[in-house]
Amino acid sequence: xxxxxxxxxxxxxxxxxxxxxxxxxxxxxLYGLRALLMQWVVILGAVAVCxxxxxxxxxxxxxxxxxxxxxxxxxxxxxGLLIGLSAGLVPVLIPVFDSILSGTPPQAATxxxxxxxxxxxxxxxxxxxxxxxxxLIVFFLVFAGFRLLRRRSWRITSVVxxxxxxxxxxxxxxxxxxxxxxxxxxxQYTLNAVRTWPWIWLSQVPAVAGARxxxxxxxxxxxxxGLRVLLAIDRPYGE
Amino acid sequence: MDQLIGLVTVIFFGSxxxxxxxxxxxxxAKPRGLRRxxxxxxxxxxxxxxxxTGHRIHISLGSGTIGEVSTAATISGLGVLDQVASVAxxxxxxxxxxxxDGAAMLLAQxxxxxxxxxxxxxxxxxxxxxxxxxxxxxGFGAALPGVLSDxxxxxxxxxxxxxxxxxLLAEAGRRADVTTVAGSDVPAAQAVLFATADQPLxxxxxxxxxxxxxxxxxxxASLRAQDWMRxxxxxxxxxxxxxxxxQLLP
Numbered sequence: 433x434x435x436x437x438x439x440x441x442x443x444x445x446x447x448x449x450x451x452x453x454x455x456x457x458x459x460x461x462l463y464g465l466r467a468l469l470m471q472w473v474v475i476l477g478a479v480a481v482c483x484x485x486x487x488x489x490x491x492x493x494x495x496x497x498x499x500x501x502x503x504x505x506x507x508x509x510x511x512g513l514l515i516g517l518s519a520g521l522v523p524v525l526i527p528v529f530d531s532i533l534s535g536t537p538p539q540a541a542t543x544x545x546x547x548x549x550x551x552x553x554x555x556x557x558x559x560x561x562x563x564x565x566x567x568l569i570v571f572f573l574v575f576a577g578f579r580l581l582r583r584r585s586w587r588i589t590s591v592v593x594x595x596x597x598x599x600x601x602x603x604x605x606x607x608x609x610x611x612x613x614x615x616x617x618x619x620q621y622t623l624n625a626v627r628t629w630p631w632i633w634l635s636q637v638p639a640v641a642g643a644r645x646x647x648x649x650x651x652x653x654x655x656x657x658g659l660r661v662l663l664a665i666d667r668p669y670g671e
Numbered sequence: 672m673d674q675l676i677g678l679v680t681v682i683f684f685g686s687x688x689x690x691x692x693x694x695x696x697x698x699x700a701k702p703r704g705l706r707r708x709x710x711x712x713x714x715x716x717x718x719x720x721x722x723x724t725g726h727r728i729h730i731s732l733g734s735g736t737i738g739e740v741s742t743a744a745t746i747s748g749l750g751v752l753d754q755v756a757s758v759a760x761x762x763x764x765x766x767x768x769x770x771x772d773g774a775a776m777l778l779a780q781x782x783x784x785x786x787x788x789x790x791x792x793x794x795x796x797x798x799x800x801x802x803x804x805x806x807x808x809x810g811f812g813a814a815l816p817g818v819l820s821d822x823x824x825x826x827x828x829x830x831x832x833x834x835x836x837x838x839l840l841a842e843a844g845r846r847a848d849v850t851t852v853a854g855s856d857v858p859a860a861q862a863v864l865f866a867t868a869d870q871p872l873x874x875x876x877x878x879x880x881x882x883x884x885x886x887x888x889x890x891x892a893s894l895r896a897q898d899w900m901r902x903x904x905x906x907x908x909x910x911x912x913x914x915x916x917x918q919l920l921p
Contacts, residue, residue, distance in 0.1 A: 458678040473738040477774060480737070484773030484803035491802045501821040562809045565836070572838045576867040579845075593865065646858045646874050652684075652900050653878030654743035654856070656893045659685045661746065665692075665889040666881070668749045668778050 443664045450662045489513055515557070519549035596634060603631025684900055691892035703891060710852045710870035711883035717826040717850045718755055722762040726825030728755055729818060731840065732779060733831025733855060734771035734808040741832030743878070744856040745775050748830035749782050750881040755828060756786040761795065767822050768801040770831075771811035776803050812836025816843030829853035829868075830877060833860050841867035875901075 449469055456466025492506035500506075523543055531538035545551075577597055580590050660666040694700060721728045732748040735741025752768060759766045760783070768779040779801035787796040804818060805811035816839060819827060827844050829837060833855045841864060844851035853864045854872025864871040875897060882890040914920040 454681070458674050477736065477738050480773030480777065481806070482773065484770075484776055484806060487773070487776055487799070487803045488806070491799055494799060495821075502817055505817060558807070558810075561813075562807070565809045565813050565839070569835055569838050572842045573835075573863060573866065576838065576842070576863075580866045589865075643858050646861060648904060649875030649897075649901065650856045650858075650877070652897050652904075653747070653875035654740075655681065655684055656688065656897050657743040657746050657878055659681070659688055660889065660893055663685070663688070663889075665887075665893070666746060666750060668746050668782065 439667075442669055443667060446667070446669055447662060447664060450658070454658075454662070485513065485517075512557070516550075516553055519553045520547065522549050523547050596639075599630050599634055603628070603634070684896060687896035687899055688889075688893050691895045692889050695888035695892050703895060705879075705883060705891075705894070708872070708876050708879060708883060710854070710872050710876065711880060713850075713870055714755070714828065714852055714884065715758070717828075717852065718758050721825035722759050724825060725763050726823050727764045728759050728766040729822065729824040729827040729849075730755060730766055730768045730779075731804075731815065731827065731829040731831065731833075732768065732770040732772075732775045733829060733833035734805075734811045734836070735775065735832030735856075736772040737774035737778065741856060744830070744832040745770075745772075745778075747878045747880060749775075749778055751828060751830050751884065752779060753782050753786060754881070754884040756783055757789070760786050761790055761792055764823060765795065765797070765800055767818065767824070769804040769811070769815065769818055770801070771803060771805055771808060773803060775831075776801055808834055809836050812839040815840040816846075819843045819847050819849055824849055826850045827852070829855070829864075830872070830880060832856050835859055835863050838863045838867050844869070 452462055452465050453469055456462040456469075489510060492509045494500075495503050495506045496510075520543075527538040527540070530536075577594060580593065657666065661668070695703075718728055730748070730752045732745050732752070733741070735745045737745060752766075756766050766783075768776075768783065770776045770779055780798050783801055784793070784796050787793050804814035812833070813836075818824070819840075820843070824847070827840065827849050829840055829852070833840075834857050837853060837855055837860045841851050841853060843849075845867070850870070851868045852870040852872070853868040854877035855861060855864065856877060861871070861873055865873065878897070879894055881887070882894040911920070
């Protein structure tokens with residue numbers, strides 16, 4: 433097998449960075465170096481966001497020029513991208529133009545989270561559209577639940593899924609929050625126990641146990657993947 | 672104390688992987704069987720069908736980012752991308768990859784470039800075949816149905832980090848009659864995908880893709896170490912419960 437010098441350097445840098453970052457969690461002597469690497473990650477991440485936005489624009493521009501399927505939607509994507517970008521740039525550009533026109537030094541611009549233009553875009557465009565999509569997800573989930581049994585031909589896991597979903601939904605409905613204050617105390621206690629027990633038991637015992645099992649498996653998988661990168665078995669950073 | 676436990680666990684886990692790897696590399700070592708994961712067993716057929724019918728395979732790395740908690744899931748997706756692209760790259764319609772993060776997209780481009788380079792077809796590589804479909808998780812989820820319908824996709828593979836918006840991809844797959852193999856490292860998304868995807872990946876199955884598809888000794892060793900660690904940790908939890916129940920622990 434031919435080993436390229438460039439790959440050896442890339443692999444060495446990746447392993448060293450990984451070991452320092454991991455070691456920084458356990459050895460106080462490496463805290464500073466780890467913090468420095470994490471700062472670099474943040475800067476590179478910000479650059480990657482810009483590259484991602486450029487990629488998004490390039491894909492949709494190509495689609496528009498080639499009149500690909502659904503190209504009119506790409507116009508809206510580009511429009512949104514342009515509005516978002518402009519909202520971020522306007523507070524920076526206004527003081528610059530003011531200073532050019534008036535011949536005075538430029539005033540400090542409000543950028544980042546305090547930028548009112550970005551806040552407007554977030555509140556009235558991004559947040560509103562996000563809420564609309566979240567609303568759609570609820571409907572998709574309800575229909576998916578109904579289709580599940582038909583598709584998986586009554587497998588035990590599907591039946592358990594549906595039963596738990598129905599019991600959970602019933603447990604959360606306002607119907608079960610009846611006013612029972614006028615009933616005798618023993619009846620109140622019995623009714624409370626009957627109406628809440630299945631829901632509380634399901635949400636606090638099997639659901640928590642299952643979620644912890646899933647999280648444990650995911651954590652082990654994530655650690656194994658990280659260790660494979662550290663051991664240079666997986667090299668997602670180059671051939 | 673917590674840091675020491677963490678360090679010992681990581682070293683022990685790493686040693687287990689190394690030991691199983693060395694055992695697998697021995698002369699005459701028999702490859703271990705793997706438990707059934709239908710999603711990965713059906714994946715080669717899905718990819719093959721897409722190649723034969725002149726359709727694309729869509730691989731999504733989810734809305735996770737590199738440098739955060741979701742990095743491992745994204746790297747796992749890149750491994751599966753490498754394997755799937757190796758089969759589908761030189762077809763008439765090469766695979767399309769979507770991500771929500773610029774760094775993940777760059778790694779996906781690099782993976783695809785590597786696949787084309789290995790197959791001596793570098794001139795066929797199109798950087799835009801790995802793209803950012805949306806920058807926020809919901810925006811990304813909303814963009815995926817469009818990718819499935821516009822790019823003539825026959826199969827879609829989601830391996831990465833994604834929240835409940837994964838249902839948008841699975842639903843779009845159902846409407847477009849596209850086989851959906853999907854797994855996320857977010858438990859809420861796993862519940863959603865269990866109900867909606869054709870082939871859901873549950874729990875740590877998400878990280879087993881490399882071992883199932885390429886069967887390299889190192890990946891099989893990693894999977895075996897994972898299984899052993901789960902047994903050990905499960906045993907320790909049961910032991911802790913018993914000790915606590917019988918008040919043998921302070």
